[in-house]
Amino acid sequence: MLSKRSLVGVRMNFHTLAVLFFMLIGIQAFAADPVVGSSDEAVAAGKTVFNANCKQCHKLDQKYTGPALRGATDRQPVEIVKAFIKNSGSVISSGNAYYAGLYKDFNNLAMPTHEFLSDADLDNLLAYIEFGDKVDPAAAAAVGGDGAVDSAGGGIPNEYLTVILGVLVVVLLLILVVLGLIISVLTKYLTKQDLDEDDKEFVNQKTNLGKVFKSDMFVVIVTALVIALVAKTALDGLYSVGIQQGYAPTQPIAYSHALHAGTLEIECQYCHTGVEIGKSANIPSANICMNCHTHVQNIQGKEGVSPEIQKIYDAVDNNQPIEWVRVHNLPDLAYFNHSQHVMVGEIECQTCHGPIQEMEVVGQHSALTMGWCIDCHRQTEITTEGNAYYDKLVQVHSDSKDALKVKDIGGLECAKCHY
Numbered sequence: 001m002l003s004k005r006s007l008v009g010v011r012m013n014f015h016t017l018a019v020l021f022f023m024l025i026g027i028q029a030f031a032a033d034p035v036v037g038s039s040d041e042a043v044a045a046g047k048t049v050f051n052a053n054c055k056q057c058h059k060l061d062q063k064y065t066g067p068a069l070r071g072a073t074d075r076q077p078v079e080i081v082k083a084f085i086k087n088s089g090s091v092i093s094s095g096n097a098y099y100a101g102l103y104k105d106f107n108n109l110a111m112p113t114h115e116f117l118s119d120a121d122l123d124n125l126l127a128y129i130e131f132g133d134k135v136d137p138a139a140a141a142a143v144g145g146d147g148a149v150d151s152a153g154g155g156i157p158n159e160y161l162t163v164i165l166g167v168l169v170v171v172l173l174l175i176l177v178v179l180g181l182i183i184s185v186l187t188k189y190l191t192k193q194d195l196d197e198d199d200k201e202f203v204n205q206k207t208n209l210g211k212v213f214k215s216d217m218f219v220v221i222v223t224a225l226v227i228a229l230v231a232k233t234a235l236d237g238l239y240s241v242g243i244q245q246g247y248a249p250t251q252p253i254a255y256s257h258a259l260h261a262g263t264l265e266i267e268c269q270y271c272h273t274g275v276e277i278g279k280s281a282n283i284p285s286a287n288i289c290m291n292c293h294t295h296v297q298n299i300q301g302k303e304g305v306s307p308e309i310q311k312i313y314d315a316v317d318n319n320q321p322i323e324w325v326r327v328h329n330l331p332d333l334a335y336f337n338h339s340q341h342v343m344v345g346e347i348e349c350q351t352c353h354g355p356i357q358e359m360e361v362v363g364q365h366s367a368l369t370m371g372w373c374i375d376c377h378r379q380t381e382i383t384t385e386g387n388a389y390y391d392k393l394v395q396v397h398s399d400s401k402d403a404l405k406v407k408d409i410g411g412l413e414c415a416k417c418h419y
Helices: 007-024 040-053 078-086 087-095 097-105 117-130 138-144 158-190 197-203 209-214 216-239 257-263 286-295 309-315 339-343 347-355 371-378 386-400
Strands: none
Touching: 040 117, 040 347, 078 087, 078 117, 087 097, 158 197, 158 216, 209 216, 286 309
8 A cells, every 4th residue: 555645744855955955065075085194293294394385375275376275186186186296397298187277277377396395295295285274164254265364465455455445335326326215205205295385395306416516425425435545546555665576687697597496406505505504595606607607608509608608707707796686685674594494494495485496587476575474484383303402492382282383482573583
């Protein structure tokens, strides 16, 4: 005997499925490859690798200079992801359709190579990408979408000011529309009432646009908008003072970092000898160039002396320094020590200078603003293993659940950078 099926029951089941569906469609879920580790140690180590090499261009759950990274091992096999991190160009040139499309979507912006990362570094990095710093979606929405306040740029982002002005204009227009509707409704109502002649004349009067434009309220609104636009322009100008991001001057010799640091894999420290021992990285003198160019007179097997290399010979013969144009300039009131960051902090050159090994003409990659530096100090963890200098600091910091970071050892103190 067939049992009767309740239509109410079917409707309830449909409603339940509908509710579940609409609850789930807003959730972006990724299934990480099972090979990727998820231990706290791997995630913590991966975060250090991420902060040192990836943070300037990527975020885990939000599109930035590059794409959001979480779910990378769901979109491509782990080995291909690792190969792309180490050398994105080789993977793209191999014909990988996904990464070729990604490269095109981001305006052919090449990611720097990371050949120096070991397999353990890559495993830890993927662990952090897939399982690190996950935030509650509601909390993330409450603070702006990505669950963190980005202070790298410093000040109020230009986009926020534009949005604020746009919202103010829309609100004013809505107020005018609502006032117009209220006036229209009141006029229709009053015309049906028994009014004396003066009141009827007032109710039936026509709108005089000339008077509206000359009214105090219109003048106040226009003045407020003009002041807001002028203030926005002034703020944009103030926030850009001293920022030379993208500055790439023409040098007296067409020196290619892409050739020397990229193709030939010459270490940065070979030419910039002061980077590990002093405050300044120093610009190499002609005699350092001559270590190689005494024998190398041209490139790619060409005969004769290259015109650019000849300029080095002329500088040496005439005992005149090569007048290189400085690219990265910090204000005199800011103190920065290369050896402190490179030797002690073990920071890679690319962290601040970008993919220098891919640049034909060197340009300023990062903003180098105070906010940018402070954000790095807030996020960068201290490598304390094997260094007795940090033993007492680690002991003092042992009660904290967070890793020891630069900010915990005075990295945010004004006198550290301003003296």
